[in-house]
Amino acid sequence: MIGQEIGNYQIVSRLGHGAMGEVFLGRHKYLLRKVAIKTIFTEGVDTHVLRTLRQRFGQEGYVQSQLRHDHIVQVEDFIVQEEAYYLVLEYMPGYIRPGNVVIRSVADELQIEARPIPSPRALSLFKQILQALDYAHNKEFDIRGKPHTGIIHRDIKPANFLFADQATVKLGDFGIVKVSGLGAGTRTGFNPGTYAYMSPEAREGKLLDARSDVYSLGASLYEMLIEQTAFAMSGVRHLPPMIGGMEAPWVRKLRAEAPEMVADFILRALQEHPDDRFPSVSQMLTELERVEMLLATEGSEIYPVALSERVPGSEGPAVRRQRERSKSEPDTYADTRPASEVVPKRLEIPPAPAPAEPPPTRLEIQSPPAPAEPPPTRLESSPPPARVESEKPAPAPPTPAERLRVVIQKINLPWALAGVAVVVAALIVHDRFIPPPPPPVLSTQVAV
Structure with a gap:
């Protein structure tokens, strides 16, 4: 279909x-605007x-097309051409990471980065x-x-969280x-969707409501923080609808931070x-x-206190029992024992380890400590008073x-002898060649 014209749009490449x-x-032929064009297989x-x-x-x-929201992919047009149906959608460019790799969805980021978000x-x-x-x-x-109120998406998963840019996602x-x-x-007793994110009632083909999407949302956030689905095991499609009576491992058992x-x-x-x-x-x-407000109030991303202890009534007894089982059991997947067999026990938060002593300097390693006098006390750090020397006078x-x-x-x-010779020579020259001064004239002689 590359190069084919669909209405006012020309196909440029295949996205997926x-x-x-x-x-x-x-791309729109006249406005030159990029779009995503979705079609269904007919052959x-x-x-x-x-x-x-x-x-x-x-x-x-x-x-x-009725959902006009900043975080929902918008519909631009719907085209029927030669018995083929085309849905024209807002183009989600994603963002480019180092290496010129395009990240178009949260699932792409998890796969390419190969680490939790x-x-x-x-x-x-x-x-x-x-x-x-x-x-x-x-x-x-x-x-x-x-009139009808509300929808059920039924396919909530990180692959449908599409990036408009690196910090903005939209649901598609x-x-x-x-x-x-x-x-x-769909036929009775069947609900479509992606099995790893489907709620238990969806896997059983039961009637669904908004709480089914709530389950899929929890499974999606679980994967974003752990980098694996809540039930990452082989043959998951062949397990019973309740995943064999097992529960998803508590997040902090797999990612303590x-x-x-x-x-x-x-x-x-x-x-x-x-x-x-x-x-x-x-x-x-x-x-x-x-939760975001409480984390921001504590000034740290990590705060080791359960939500129920900060927000009364934020969970039910089933949630508390499952959290306690997940904390106390060493295996990856907790079994579903009756509550009477489980001894509720809060996870004791160990005290913070004492700060390690700084490593010795290079000088301390090379030179062993000498048996010198004990180190001076704090009082001796000030200048000592002047001592009187009594042994000998100054x-x-x-x-x-x-x-x-x-x-x-x-x-x-x-040099000393030369200096003496110069002095003696000067005295001799003075005595021989310089006449003595005339005698002074007395006042008595002038009077005569």
């Missing part, structure tokens, strides 16, 4: 594909199945998705002239969305029974904002004669 269709990068598909796929595809376009960043991105889904769960729709892929009050659009309040927040979202979870995404968002200052003698001793003998 899924089980039911493909997504292409397109070799049974006529009845194709009709169902087109009906669901049209519902996806309509529902998503730092807690502050994970909570910031997750909060944006909560805001988007809270809006969608309370949005009013007019379906065939009848409303392909299996269910409008509250309408039929599921994760805030305990966040770990308890995820634990409540991942409860097997819907009544033990957050009742709505709206309350989930409120609790997350409260020497008297030298006389001028002694100073001259010292000077003469420092001069070489030849």
